[in-house]
Amino acid sequence: MYGPRFRHNPAQLYRDIRREHGPVAPIVLEGGVPAWLVLGYREVHQVTTNSQLFARDSRRWHAWDNIPADWPLMPYVGYQPTVLFAEGAEHQRRAGAISDALSAVDQFELRALCERVCDGLIDTFAGRGQADLIAEYSHQIPLLVVARLFGLPDSDVPALVQDIAASLDEGDDAINAHMRNVLRMQQLVAEKRKEPGPDIPSRMLAHPAGLTDEETVIDLLMVMAAAQQPTGNWIGNTLRLMLTDDRFAVTLAGGRRSIGQALNEVLWEDTPTQNYIGRWAARDTQLAGRRIRAGDLLVLSLAAANADPQVRPDSHADSAGNRAHMSFSHGEHSCPYPAPEIAEVIAQTAVEVLLDRLPDVDLAVAPEALVWRPSVWMRGLFSLPVEFMPGYSHAV
Known part of the structure; x- marks a missing residue:
């Protein structure tokens, strides 16, 4: 998710990830922290619709013992009473x-x-x-x-x-x-x-x-x-x-x-907003054939979902009047x-x-x-x- 490939052409990187891993892909965030990237339109819809299974309280994360206090993404995941x-x-x-x-x-x-x-x-x-x-x-x-x-x-x-x-x-x-x-x-x-x-x-x-x-x-x-x-x-x-x-x-x-x-x-x-962190699985489940464990972190790729070929076969098709984006x-x-x-x-x-x-x-x-x-x-x-x-x- 980092480096010249992403900076140069993120849309192509999303396509490459989807081609290799499908609509839900294992990724590594800064500092070697593992997470799931949800790229599929239907899968993003499923995760955001089921807030009990894919919850927002980051205290559910099972990886906190391995997350340093100065982790660059702490502002996105550190629990606050908001x-x-x-x-x-x-x-x-x-x-x-x-x-x-x-x-x-x-x-x-x-x-x-x-x-x-x-x-x-x-x-x-x-x-x-x-x-x-x-x-x-x-x-x-x-x-x-x-x-x-x-x-x-x-x-x-x-x-x-x-x-x-x-x-x-x-x-x-x-x-x-x-x-x-x-x-x-x-x-x-x-x-x-x-x-x-x-x-x-x-x-x-x-x-x-x-x-x-x-x-x-x-x-x-x-x-x-x-x-x-x-x-x-x-x-x-x-x-x-x-x-x-x-x-x-x-x-x-x-x-x-x-x-x-x-x-x-x-x-x-x-x-x-290209990607949104995050959701945390409330219990063991499956998503697009992937086994998601309780406490796993999911990153929602809104940009990749919008370009999902299952929803938009031609990603460059005229989008006038279509407001079904994520x-x-x-x-x-x-x-x-x-x-x-x-x-x-x-x-x-x-x-x-x-x-x-x-x-x-x-x-x-x-x-x-x-x-x-x-x-x-x-x-x-x-x-x-x-x-x-x-x-x-x-x-x-």
């Missing part, structure tokens, strides 16, 4: 509060908010005639929007954006940045407990689920982190597709194909409703505003010069340099 690792009635209680709080977000107000955020970012580089649409645009939008949905003061947003980015990185400041975000959320929850507002934290605190302040803090941090990289990469990957694929040519003379179609194709072909996972522990719809509003608005404001935007380097981040888990570019006619310095 909704991510909760099971059964506890998960329903926590996830229900999040879903209801998100459901109260007005879609029209959300789009208007996204337009303001996108226009503000474009204003910072429109006069230059060039920009990096990853660092300066796509990866800033989700947090700027979510911070406002959380009711955070505008003065807190720049530091929050910087600390979330640092906490998701592997740099020396990651832990300190995470702790600053925890403190920030604790202060926000305390304020919203005293003076509720029309925002997500206030709705979670008032929910009949009876969340404690500690539960609200940790779940708000989870929502914020989950919104950042996947949505940012969805925007970035869609812009890359539209700027490099003749079917989505964006020029003043040529018009453009449906942005919604491009967004959907990215979820099939370059889904932001990009938001499936089942009880998938992205809570309506998070995917909110992410889509953010992503679609981001692409539309950019193309409306900078209609002559063009890639500033050859398409083959774009470099994907070498992550097993996420699919996104290091940068997306573009050029355009300067002068669109104010939103119309």
Whole structure:
């Protein structure tokens, strides 16, 4: 799962693994840690549907005695009392509060908010005639929007954006940045407990689920982190597709194909969340003929499932209108409703505003010069340099 083969062409690696091992394959993670990679669409559906057999509580893992405290994947598997690792009635209680709080977000107000955020970012580089649409645009939008949905003061947003980015990185400041975000959320929850507002934290605190302040803090941090990289990469990957694929040519003379179609194709072909760790078998079982022992770790390959030839005989077939992808996972522990719809509003608005404001935007380097981040888990570019006619310095 690591090395030049994966970095160069992960889709081909998934095909090779499936050809040699079938829809469930034995893999080795960093540090020689064994796991199962679930590549088949039907098998991913089976695992995510049966949350009692393939559970989320990582304390079920039988390998903990061999896992060092500084294992690089510890942030993904180390048990925390969040909704991510909760099971059964506890998960329903926590996830229900999040879903209801998100459901109260007005879609029209959300789009208007996204337009303001996108226009503000474009204003910072429109006069230059060039920009990096990853660092300066796509990866800033989700947090700027979510911070406002959380009711955070505008003065807190720049530091929050910087600390979330640092906490998701592997740099020396990651832990300190995470702790600053925890403190920030604790202060926000305390304020919203005293003076509720029309925002997500206030709705979670008032929910009949009876969340404690500690539960609200940790779940708000989870929502914020989950919104950042996947949505940012969805925007970035869609812009890359539209700027490099003749079917989505964006020029003043040529018009453009449906942005919604491009967004959907990215979820099939370059889904932001490639692989998801994980599930742990609650008891001995079988999956696609493999013997899975109680406590085994399963990694869900959402990208491989989307390209499963049993479901999509031609992996490059037109995916317009087909939303049966696994990009938001499936089942009880998938992205809570309506998070995917909110992410889509953010992503679609981001692409539309950019193309409306900078209609002559063009890639500033050859398409083959774009470099994907070498992550097993996420699919996104290091940068997306573009050029355009300067002068669109104010939103119309």
